[in-house]
Amino acid sequence: MAPSSDKPVREPIRKPWIWIVLALLLLAGVPLYWPPGTVEPIVLGLPLWALVTVASSVLLSAYLSWLCLTQWSVVEDAEEAEARAERERRADGRRGASGEAGA
Amino acid sequence: MNDLAFAGAPGIAVLVAYAVIMLGIGFWVSRSRPGVRDTLDNYYLAGRHLGVLVLFFTLYASQYSGNNVVGYAPAAYRMGFTWWQSVTFMTAIIGGYLLFAPRLYAVAKREGFLTPTDWLLHRFGGRRVGLLAALLMLWALANYLLEQLVAMGHGIAGLTGGTVPYQVGVVGFVVVMLAYSWMGGMRAVAFTDVMQGVTLLIGVAVMLAGGLYLAGGSLGDTVAHVVAAEPEKAAVPPVRDSVNWLSMVVMVGIGAAVYPHAIQRIYASRSERTLKRSLAAMAWMPLITTGVVFLVGFLCIELFPGLGDTESEQLVGMLANEVAGINVFFAAMMVLLFGGVIAAIVSTADSVLLSFSSIVSNDIYRKGFARGGDEGRALLVGKAAGIAAVAVLLALAWNPPTLLVNIFVLKFELLIQIVPAFIVGLYWRRLREAPVFYGMVAGALLAGGLSLAGVEDVYGVHGGLVGLALNTVISVAGSLLPARTPSGPTASAAPIGPSGAEERPAAGREERPEARPDDRPGGAEAPIAGA
Numbered sequence: 001m002a003p004s005s006d007k008p009v010r011e012p013i014r015k016p017w018i019w020i021v022l023a024l025l026l027l028a029g030v031p032l033y034w035p036p037g038t039v040e041p042i043v044l045g046l047p048l049w050a051l052v053t054v055a056s057s058v059l060l061s062a063y064l065s066w067l068c069l070t071q072w073s074v075v076e077d078a079e080e081a082e083a084r085a086e087r088e089r090r091a092d093g094r095r096g097a098s099g100e101a102g103a
Numbered sequence: 104m105n106d107l108a109f110a111g112a113p114g115i116a117v118l119v120a121y122a123v124i125m126l127g128i129g130f131w132v133s134r135s136r137p138g139v140r141d142t143l144d145n146y147y148l149a150g151r152h153l154g155v156l157v158l159f160f161t162l163y164a165s166q167y168s169g170n171n172v173v174g175y176a177p178a179a180y181r182m183g184f185t186w187w188q189s190v191t192f193m194t195a196i197i198g199g200y201l202l203f204a205p206r207l208y209a210v211a212k213r214e215g216f217l218t219p220t221d222w223l224l225h226r227f228g229g230r231r232v233g234l235l236a237a238l239l240m241l242w243a244l245a246n247y248l249l250e251q252l253v254a255m256g257h258g259i260a261g262l263t264g265g266t267v268p269y270q271v272g273v274v275g276f277v278v279v280m281l282a283y284s285w286m287g288g289m290r291a292v293a294f295t296d297v298m299q300g301v302t303l304l305i306g307v308a309v310m311l312a313g314g315l316y317l318a319g320g321s322l323g324d325t326v327a328h329v330v331a332a333e334p335e336k337a338a339v340p341p342v343r344d345s346v347n348w349l350s351m352v353v354m355v356g357i358g359a360a361v362y363p364h365a366i367q368r369i370y371a372s373r374s375e376r377t378l379k380r381s382l383a384a385m386a387w388m389p390l391i392t393t394g395v396v397f398l399v400g401f402l403c404i405e406l407f408p409g410l411g412d413t414e415s416e417q418l419v420g421m422l423a424n425e426v427a428g429i430n431v432f433f434a435a436m437m438v439l440l441f442g443g444v445i446a447a448i449v450s451t452a453d454s455v456l457l458s459f460s461s462i463v464s465n466d467i468y469r470k471g472f473a474r475g476g477d478e479g480r481a482l483l484v485g486k487a488a489g490i491a492a493v494a495v496l497l498a499l500a501w502n503p504p505t506l507l508v509n510i511f512v513l514k515f516e517l518l519i520q521i522v523p524a525f526i527v528g529l530y531w532r533r534l535r536e537a538p539v540f541y542g543m544v545a546g547a548l549l550a551g552g553l554s555l556a557g558v559e560d561v562y563g564v565h566g567g568l569v570g571l572a573l574n575t576v577i578s579v580a581g582s583l584l585p586a587r588t589p590s591g592p593t594a595s596a597a598p599i600g601p602s603g604a605e606e607r608p609a610a611g612r613e614e615r616p617e618a619r620p621d622d623r624p625g626g627a628e629a630p631i632a633g634a
Contacts, residue, residue: 011205011206012201012202012205013201013202013203013205013206013530018201022198026191026195026198026349026352027349029191030188030191030345030348030349030352031339031340031345031348032342032345032346032349034339035339036338036339036340036341036342036345037338037339038338038339039330039334039337039338039339042326042330045322045323045326045327046326047184047326047330047337047338047339049184049339050184050187050337053184053187053191054187056191057187057190057191057194057389057390057394058390060191060194060195061194061386061387061389061390062386064194064197064198064201064383064386065197065383065384065386065387066383067201068197068201068379068380068382068383068386069379069380069383072201072205072375072379073375074205074206074208074209074375075208075209075212075375076374076375076376076379079374079375079376080374080376083374
């Protein structure tokens with residue numbers, strides 16, 4: 001498969017900041033840094049530690065989803081180029097067939 | 104799921120309807136795709152052509168079993184906010200995928216891998232790492248399947264009010280499952296997953312709505328009630344529990360991503376774009392599924408105060424009875440939910456069984472006993488092994504062994520031991536076969552030994568992770584030592600680029616049509632040679 005673009009390969013494993021942020025988000029969601037037994041203060045109807053944990057989960061989902069969509073492109077461009085070429089070949093084939101039928 | 108108020112004829116009708124739909128999907132796939140059973144690729148990987156929607160739902164249905172509903176709500180009831188960890192660890196699975204899926208997808212497409220073991224054979228050449236990994240995966244899959252079969256039996260008996268006995272229900276649904284799987288392979292399994300996933304999502308959402316209605320409509324009031332009545336369920340857990348939480352996030356995050364049926368869904372994706380879009384959507388599903396189930400369990404702290412551990416296991420059934428009493432709509436939805444729970448168990452079981460059969464077909468039969476044997480025979484062997492496995496597991500489920508029962512709960516603890524070979528091997532060129540093999544043996548023995556000795560964790564860290572730490576140290580340290588002979592048979596990490604074409608074939612890897620150099624996705628990209 002030939003390369004179709006000069007876009008660089010994007011692979012999460014090669015970017016340390018991705019894993020540092022991920023680790024921080026995971027750690028933020030685990031209540032290791034709160035004094036055990038704490039309930040107060042209550043913020044927005046939830047104990048603050050639980051609110052922080054829930055917010056971390058939402059951020060974690062958003063972050064992972066964003067990573068998948070924007071930081072991962074290894075063979076995508078090549079696959080898309082090949083798919084386009086295949087579609088064009090088929091369209092040419094159909095045009096050829098209908099031309100012969102018309103003649 | 105005992106004593107459901109709506110059990111009986113409606114439950115039987117819903118189960119029969121689900122069974123008919125599943126069989127219909129299998130029949131439709133076999134008619135619309137005549138070659139679906141002809142090759143291992145078509146049968147086990149849907150011809151590597153799953154699109155975004157179907158891939159998403161099959162990832163979802165394989166990862167979220169009915170057990171996630173029936174078992175997780177009582178855990179939230181007992182542990183309170185501490186069980187929010189279920190959302191975190193299910194989300195972390197996407198992080199686990201990101202560790203290896205981008206590169207594995209490209210290499211698997213290029214080399215035409217069918218099972219996870221194919222990668223290990225390709226990477227390490229020698230057969231022992233692949234064989235040991237295949238055995239660990241089969242063991243984990245079999246135990247996972249056993250869990251699903253038991254849950255399926257209890258679910259059917261509960262929903263039908265005992266009219267359909269446990270054993271009859273399980274055998275009936277196993278026959279249905281085998282029938283549609285055999286008719287349409289992974290494509291049928293994936294399409295049934297769409298139906299099963301949608302049903303489960305709707306059912307759980309309606310249950311939450313009903314629970315909220317019964318609790319007075321305000322989640323804030325429920326939290327205030329829990330803080331006042333059972334503050335320990337709203338309090339920061341002890342340090343050991345928090346360590347256990349983190350350990351669970353790491354173990355499930357990585358372990359669930361390397362389940363063979365999860366890896367095979369990476370292989371089955373139509374394209375990289377399809378795969379990453381499906382996983383991007385999957386990152387939100389823990390909030391929508393385990394998060395909602397958590398809320399259901401949490402609401403029950405107010406609705407059903409004072410239940411003991413055993414009583415709380417019936418929590419979902421108890422809430423469903425109350426919700427069904429609201430009006431006819433909720434009653435009908437609860438019947439559908441419980442049908443959906445059983446369908447979700449079936450959808451997890453079918454994926455696991457298909458993956459089990461593929462490992463036997465490909466790794467044990469074609470690469471082990473009958474090297475390069477024809478695909479038709481390999482498919483037959485895989486199907487026969489699937490039936491044999493289900494028969495043995497059913498015998499175990501109905502006559503549980505009194506000794507060594509802990510062996511039959513080992514899943515993640517053993518499965519996670521393939522991680523150094525599987526993930527580190529993707530990126531680190533120096534990782535060698537012998538240390539990886541001995542590391543895997545040591546890790547599996549330590550993790551299994553801890554479990555058999557009844558040691559669930561060490562200072563909060565799960566036995567599986569303790570084994571993995573030992574395994575990783577042996578694998579890495581052993582690979583850093585000077586080798587007595589020239590390094591391992593292939594000793595290469597996974598290049599995504601054209602250098603892959605120049606790699607010499609590893610022992611035991613056959614030339615597959617998909618592996619022709621001119622077919623290789625990314626063949627002319629810059630090599631990504633890892634270390």
